[in-house]
Amino acid sequence: MVIIILFNTGSIIEHDVSIGNHNHIAPGAIINGGVKIGNNCFIGSGSIIKQGIKIKSNSFIQAGKILLK
Numbered sequence: 001m002v003i004i005i006l007f008n009t010g011s012i013i014e015h016d017v018s019i020g021n022h023n024h025i026a027p028g029a030i031i032n033g034g035v036k037i038g039n040n041c042f043i044g045s046g047s048i049i050k051q052g053i054k055i056k057s058n059s060f061i062q063a064g065k066i067l068l069k
Contacts, residue, residue: 008045020057 005019008027013019017031020039025031028046035049038057043049045063053067061067 014051026063 003021005021006024007013008025008029010028011025012030013025014031014033016034018036019025020037020041022039023037023041023043025043026045026047029043030048031037031043032049032051034052036054037043038055038059040057041055041059041061043061044065047061047063047065047067049055049061049067050069053069055061055067
């Protein structure tokens with residue numbers, strides 16, 4: 001089994017975050033507590049994901065995007 005998760009420079013991953021397989025967290029992305037990220041996702045540079053949000057597999061979050069719900 002191969003699990004690849006790429007965390008770039010300056011990304012912040014807070015407490016109780018669940019991250020699936022084959023994901024890319026770009027530079028400066030902020031993932032707040034309790035977030036759940038599926039498989040094969042891209043989280044763009046400088047994006048912010050509010051606590052408790054669930055991101056479905058195969059999602060693409062644009063650079064600078066702020067997810068509140």
